Amino acid sequence: MDNNERAVFFGPEGDTSWSLNRLRQNIPDYRHFELDIRNREGVLDLVAGLKPAIIVHTAAQPSHDRAAAIPFADFDTNAVGTLNFLEAARRACPESPFVHMSTNKVYGDLPNSIRLKELETRWDYDDPAYEHGIPETFSIDQSKHSIFGASKVASDVMVQEYGRYFGMPTCCLRGGCLTGPNHSGVELHGFLSYLVRCNVQERPYKVFGYKGKQVRDNIHSEDVANFIVNFAAAPRAGEVYNIGGGKDNSCSIFEAFAMVEELTGKKQQFSYLDENRIGDHICYYSDLRKMKAQYPKWTITRPLKTIFQEIVDSWHNRLSHSA
Numbered sequence: 001m002d003n004n005e006r007a008v009f010f011g012p013e014g015d016t017s018w019s020l021n022r023l024r025q026n027i028p029d030y031r032h033f034e035l036d037i038r039n040r041e042g043v044l045d046l047v048a049g050l051k052p053a054i055i056v057h058t059a060a061q062p063s064h065d066r067a068a069a070i071p072f073a074d075f076d077t078n079a080v081g082t083l084n085f086l087e088a089a090r091r092a093c094p095e096s097p098f099v100h101m102s103t104n105k106v107y108g109d110l111p112n113s114i115r116l117k118e119l120e121t122r123w124d125y126d127d128p129a130y131e132h133g134i135p136e137t138f139s140i141d142q143s144k145h146s147i148f149g150a151s152k153v154a155s156d157v158m159v160q161e162y163g164r165y166f167g168m169p170t171c172c173l174r175g176g177c178l179t180g181p182n183h184s185g186v187e188l189h190g191f192l193s194y195l196v197r198c199n200v201q202e203r204p205y206k207v208f209g210y211k212g213k214q215v216r217d218n219i220h221s222e223d224v225a226n227f228i229v230n231f232a233a234a235p236r237a238g239e240v241y242n243i244g245g246g247k248d249n250s251c252s253i254f255e256a257f258a259m260v261e262e263l264t265g266k267k268q269q270f271s272y273l274d275e276n277r278i279g280d281h282i283c284y285y286s287d288l289r290k291m292k293a294q295y296p297k298w299t300i301t302r303p304l305k306t307i308f309q310e311i312v313d314s315w316h317n318r319l320s321h322s323a
């Protein structure tokens, strides 16, 4: 279910209809519902009719920066839209696993309070407690989240509550940078996809503060999907997982420039702005140990280099078709 709201949030470059066409062509039984998740009656009716065996809820207004300009649309989509789905599931299929894409922005800017060390090309934690990254026990309270982060906290807590209060098999996946060849990256969201697009098209990329050494952990969408399959096979109630690429798949902006330059042979053009994005993390990578302990068959299968290569190939392909 997707109403292509991404094109409304981010303009034509955020349009995902090309991906919908791909799904329709490649998956014979694919059925699409162009429904707005804010349409409560529509969601209740659809879920009541379908009684899905699993719900994977990924629809959202996903940008930090965009949210401040559209707080009603952001909250109605992220928080209320999620409640619409949860309640629809409780009424129609309470036994079905319900997986919600949450975000690491639920931790607000609290990760920035961890002592850091500045290395040549990146920031890193200078506290052994975070040697493996940020765990799920990290506080989501009393920090600056951005309007987007706050609407995602509301949905995250509600998804947990439907698990704890109603006993439904729900979980929140608090994503680091989720990406892959099919992302429609734009300046305001989808950093790796957008950065590669800029390189391929020889457009300047804007670096927002932190000396370009800010660190993100990147995970291929297929590894996210693999985790969901594992969870659905043995679901728990009201769980929370930090899902990202972990330390091994982390990179700073400048390290990302070097990696993409190596693949395309094109020098990355960029401009540097002193001011960081409000509430932006300086260094964030997910501690994956809880996921691996509870679902030992799951692991990261796509290293960073493969992710870069797939995104480069995809942009070459997509841009040559749109030219």
Ligand SMILES: NC(=O)c1ccc[n+]([C@@H]2O[C@H](COP(=O)([O-])OP(=O)(O)OC[C@H]3O[C@@H](n4cnc5c(N)ncnc54)[C@H](O)[C@@H]3O)[C@@H](O)[C@H]2O)c1
Binding pocket: 001, 002, 003, 004, 005, 006, 007, 016, 035, 036, 037, 038, 057, 058, 059, 060, 061, 062, 077, 081, 101, 102, 103, 104, 174, 175, 176, 177, 178, 179, 184, 190
């Ligand atoms: N990509 C990341 O780095 C990242 C990181 C952390 C969390 N997440 C979360 O993962 C989920 C998916 O993110 P993504 O990167 O694929 O974003 P995306 O924008 O590519 O996908 C979200 C989809 O939801 C659709 N949508 C938005 N509002 C809608 C509405 N009202 N009704 C129906 N459909 C609607 C959009 O058209 C879009 O296709 C989101 O919940 C996001 O917050 C993503």
